[in-house]
Amino acid sequence: MNQEELSLIYVWDAYCGWCYGFSKSLKVFHEKHPELSLTILPGGLFMGERKQAMGSLPYIADVNERIHQLTDAIFGxxxxxxxxxxxxxxxxxxxxxxxxxxxxxxxxxxxxxxAAMQHAFYSEGKSLNDAATYAEIAERYGLDSEAVVEKFEDASSTKEAHEKFIQVQQLGIQSYPTLLLKKGEQLFELGGGVMTPEKIEARLMKILSA
Known part of the structure; x- marks a missing residue:
């Protein structure tokens, strides 16, 4: 199996606390494997009836405390x-x-x-619904903030976002975060939740040796 036939797909949601907790493990694992290209797909967690005020989701505080205990993620x-x-x-x-x-x-x-998006929300309490947040992230990363805001507000971004949601549905992914390994035409679940980089690595080696 050539390395060119191996790649990663990461399904996440910017408003998913478990994804925020998993981000450190993903970062460490991916830095160890720069040869594996990484495609990131947003999953659309809070859409339709699930899109509601945080106060109507009373479990958030308990879930965040559990995420902190298991991953050391800091909620600002x-x-x-x-x-x-x-x-x-x-x-x-x-x-x-x-x-x-x-x-x-x-x-x-x-x-x-x-990762910058999740830091903006979970650490700084900034809205990911607001164009101003993306302008700030753009400036931090040396991007044209006005162009980013224009793109955010353009209908093409809505269209592309929904295309990515459809891709996630076609993959059959229903929980976030989910890290997949694409090996040729095959897909393998590689990690998610509270998995450490070491456990993701072990899973990768098991798949490759099969």
Whole structure:
């Protein structure tokens, strides 16, 4: 099996706390395997009836505490204030549009930009529904902030976000985060949840040796 036939697909949602917790493991694993290209697909967690105010999701605080205990992920004070106030609505379509807008100008930094989005929300308490957040991330990464905002607000980003949601559905993924290994035409679940980089590595070696 040639290395060119191996790649990674990561299905996440910017408003998914478990994805925020998993991001450190993914970063360590992917830095160890730069030869594996990484495609990131937003999953659309908070869409339709699931798109509601944080205050109507009473389990959030307990889940976040569990994520912290299992992954050491830090939930910032500004985010915790936002969750406690309760009126903020998590909109996965808007977040996916933001991801599309950022990566349109820097596809090679898709993972870094996805991590920056989650840091903005879970650490700084900033809205991923708001164009201003993407302008700030763009400036931090040396991108044209005005162009990113224009792309975010363009209908093409909505269209591309929904195309990515469809790709996730076609993969049969229903939980986030999910890391897949694409080996030729085959797909293998490689990691997710609270898996450590070492466990992901062990799973990779098991798949490759089969």
């Amino acid at each position: 004070e500004a985010y915790q204030d936002l969750a406690q106030e309760g009126t903020f609505v998590m909109d996965s379509e808007a977040a996916a549009k933001g991801f599309v807008a950022l990566t349109y100008f820097s596809k090679e930094r898709a993972y870094e930009l996805s």
